[in-house]
Amino acid sequence: MYDPFPRALCSHNSTPAMPRNDGRNDLYPQLLRRMTGHGDYDRLLWVLTQKLNESGWLDDFRDKSKEMARNADSISAETMMTELRPQAEATIPPKVQQEIMTMIRQYLEKQVEG
């Protein structure tokens, strides 16, 4: 079968990363790989999507981006993202944010324990 990722390596024993300077934990890449590889990332994303859909946030930005594109002569996706991202991050309902953060925290605690 055609493999679109011929050089992909799902390695859990890669050499330790250099100390980071972006404020993130050293274990970040490894944890992220595990989270995406085991499907936990997709599961969390699904829960987040459902909650944001129910609160109307998803439709709000669906409409904002569409009308922004309609009203501009030609606008790139990157420009739209730059303009809408601050609003998007600010309007996430606090309750949803808390619930998802809790789920992430629970996941991380399980990873670090085992």
Added chain:
Amino acid sequence: MNQDTLAVSAGARLAMCSHVDVYPHDTDDVFRKLRALGTWNIQRLHNAARPSKRRKLSLPMCDTCQSTLRPFACLHCPSTGCWHERHMRDHLEDTDHNFCVDVRTGTIYCNACADFVYERAAARTFAIATIGAEEIVGVARNNRQPFEPWRPNQKESTILQTAISMPCQARRGLLNLGNTCFMNAILQAFLVNPLLRDFFLSDKHNHLLCKNRDCTCCEMDKLFSEMYSENATPYGPASFLATTWRASAELSGYAQQDAHEFFMAALNHIHSTSRGSTKFQCICIVHSTFTGLLQSDVKCGRCGNVTTASDLMLDISLELQDKGSAGHAGSELTLASCLRRYTQPEKLGPNAYDCANCGKVSHADKRLSLRKLPPVLSFQFKRFEHKAGDKAAAQKIEAPVRFPSSINMAPYTSLAMAVREQEGKDGGPDSASSSLPGPASMYEYDLFAVVCHEGQINNGHYTCFARSQDEWYRFDDDKVSHSSLRACLSSQPQVYMCFYVKKHLDYKPYVTPSYKVAREAEAVREKQREREKEAARMREVEDALLATV
């Protein structure tokens, strides 16, 4: 596997943005890659839902930083780069490669345009591969007809060559014939309903050939022909109204009627005037479009025995008021919260249930769930509380209800209920839904029409929002205006009914309807009888001739 030969032949070019010079040379490879990505995405999501049965899947990682978030694949070489740290864009700059594709969505990015570009053949290839992978993954749907893109055959190509194309977008207003806004709103919702539209516009019930009297199907056919014509002036559906009055006397007269009542009556009339409609397992257009199965499970409070029953349903009516049990107390009303409330266990009274299993009369828990989802889901919000059948003394509940432009119905299905019961969790629809069979798209619906009611119960006014492809329009009797998704979704205090259509339809392999089979058999027998009669006549003539000799 699908061979989308329409899209590409060796050496054919992808017609994207203006950057012709920098197209990848091997277009076959590009399409192979897109197909692989489409398939991979579905397998990844399927795997995510089943941690115990996980298969090994290659995981794309950024070549530079090994991030697994939002990877992009170069279309010119096997490189993978992430988006957020600009590593893929750096790769494109460094190598003079120009195009890359977002692994998650199949969208193509052009570096020269510095933007995402849409290319029809590429999008089709990705979409078709996605559907193909979903069919493999959704093993529960064994009797589904596999998807094939439509290709005109010889006869159809000839017809298409000489056909005159005309605009037909059904954006005509409907004249108010005297408090008939209730009918106009529902008719607009019918007109924009993809299944009804396809049925009537493809001449499945031709009013010129039908011999019925007071045939609502003929009225629908006439309505579709008028509204999808080039004429943009408002249309007066007088004959539809007259036929409705004759079929349902309780709806006649010029008083304001309830749109939902009209909706149910119209569905009933269309069903009964449909060719080949039956009382059980009817396949008329109404039943094919709107019928779902509602399951009710009653659990005896004493012995725990569960009795299950299924009923056909054409729509779902949702309560808005809190009857005291855990409902909407405090939080806002949304379609999802109404559905959760609809499917939560309800306690039947202390001696309301006569259990067949233990033979005792006791309390019981009753739970509703959706056993089978229809292609078109209709919701009604019960805003009008009629007291003891007296329409005049009813209250209107003005509470705003938030509804989404798309909804996933998995948490409310009987299957999901069963899975949750087994896993021992109750409430929290989030976890169980991802382990249901089949891809998520099986349960996803898109909003296409909203019927709104303003004012009081007796002197109110009905209007309608309807979506044509991706644009929303507001229909206020004869006044039609271009609207937006935001305006439609802002009608939270007025929303009365909303209509959702399934994202992906499942088709069974085509089977000739039984009435057609019967009709053809009858025609064959008729011909046989004619032949025998003719033969008998010939013998008589011969006998007569012989007699004279």
